[in-house]
Amino acid sequence: MNCILHGEYLANQVWLGGKLKEISECPKCHEEHLAERAIDEEKARKQEEAKNRQARIKETRMPLEYQTKGFSTFIQETDSQKAAFKLARRFVKGWEKAKAGGYGLLFLGGCGTGKTHLACAIMLELMERYLFVYPRYYKVSEIFSAVRSTYQTGVITNEEEMLKFFSSIQLLVIDEVGIQKGSEAEKRILFSILDNRVTSNKPTILMSNLGPKALAELLGDRLYDRVRSKCVPMLFAGPSMRKPATADLFD
Ligand SMILES: Nc1ncnc2c1ncn2[C@@H]1O[C@H](COP(=O)(O)OP(=O)(O)O)[C@@H](O)[C@H]1O
Ligand SMILES: [Mg+2]
Ligand SMILES: [Zn+2]
The missing domain is CATH 1.20.5 (Single alpha-helices involved in coiled-coils or other helix-helix interfaces)
Incomplete structure (x- = not known):
């Protein structure tokens, strides 16, 4: 046979019932x-x-803004940023140990200092490295409304089940702890979840704008002590890294 591109070649022919069926x-x-x-x-x-x-x-529920950020975009200029980055890396590297012992992190510091960025970077990196890591991101307020939603009539899930759900998440990242002064009912919800997680060795990453003292006051000395025994603290220092909006955004 002759190929218009490659010239002559030896073809196999398939004949069936006297008819040519196929030429290779x-x-x-x-x-x-x-x-x-x-x-x-x-x-x-x-x-x-x-x-x-x-x-x-998407399943982690981390805010869209942070889904494309990660370790690679975390600037390490100040000592605080370097230390925080190093700790985050160690956490990812030591994930098996963190998982087994229920060890997590406690990110403290002013707003815009990179707490959420780094926590989301940890989630992204863990998922990149391990197939069976299921981190979940919740703001405290989202946890409260999820639990509160069970009080409505006609809802099948009850409060206890919802608390169990948050207690059983493999790696729970709780953001904005103490941003609003919670009611007694809300405090009870947060205590219950944190206490359950700490005692059942489930790793948690907690983030708060509060200082250690204020956080201890919010959680109570007993729970704060327990959290401290499981979550490695890191103070994020420095001014806000959030860029102010400028008019050229519209260009
Ligand atoms: N070290 C850093 N390198 C790069 N971007 C940063 C850094 N720290 C903060 N940012 C950015 O600044 C903004 C605010 O950071 P964020 O993590 O939300 O702060 P926090 O949770 O501590 O309030 C985000 O857009 C984040 O990506
Ligand atoms: Mg934040
Ligand atoms: Zn050919």
């Missing part, structure tokens, strides 16, 4: 087609992977 394609064309298919399949696999990765990130 040019071996060079065949090779090219196989290579093209392999590239397409690889592309599809990569797309599928990216889709799964995105779905997994």
Whole structure:
């Protein structure tokens, strides 16, 4: 046979009942087609992977803003940033130990100092490295409203089940602890979840704008002591890293 691209080649012919059913394609064309298919399949696999990765990130409930941030975009200029970064890295590296012992982190410091950024970077990196890590991000206020939603009539989940749900999350990241002065009922919810997690060795990453003293006051000495025995503290110092909006955003 003659291939318009590659010239003459020896073809296999398949005859069936006196009719020519098939002529084999040019071996060079065949090779090219196989290579093209392999590239397409690889592309599809990569797309599928990216889709799964995105779905997994979404499942963590981390805010959109932080989904594309990570360790790579965390600036380490000040000593505080360096120390925080190092601790975050160690946590990821020591995840198996953190998981086994229920050890977490306690990020303290003023707003805009990178607490949420670094906590989300930890979640992203853990998911990148381990297949079976299921971190969940909740602001304290979101936990409260989830628990409160069970008080409504007609809702099947009761408060106890909801508390159990938060207590059983593999790695729970709780943001904005103490941002609003909680009611007694809300304090009880937070105590219950933290106490359960601490006593059942579930790692938790806690973030708060409060100083150690104010946090101890909020949680009570007993619970604060327990949290301190499980969560390695890190003070985020320095001014806010959040960039102020400028008019050129509209250009
Ligand atoms: N060290 C850092 N490197 C890069 N960006 C940072 C750093 N610290 C904070 N940011 C950015 O500043 C903004 C505020 O940080 P965030 O983590 O939300 O602060 P916090 O949770 O402590 O209030 C975010 O957009 C974050 O990405
Ligand atoms: Mg924050
Ligand atoms: Zn050919």
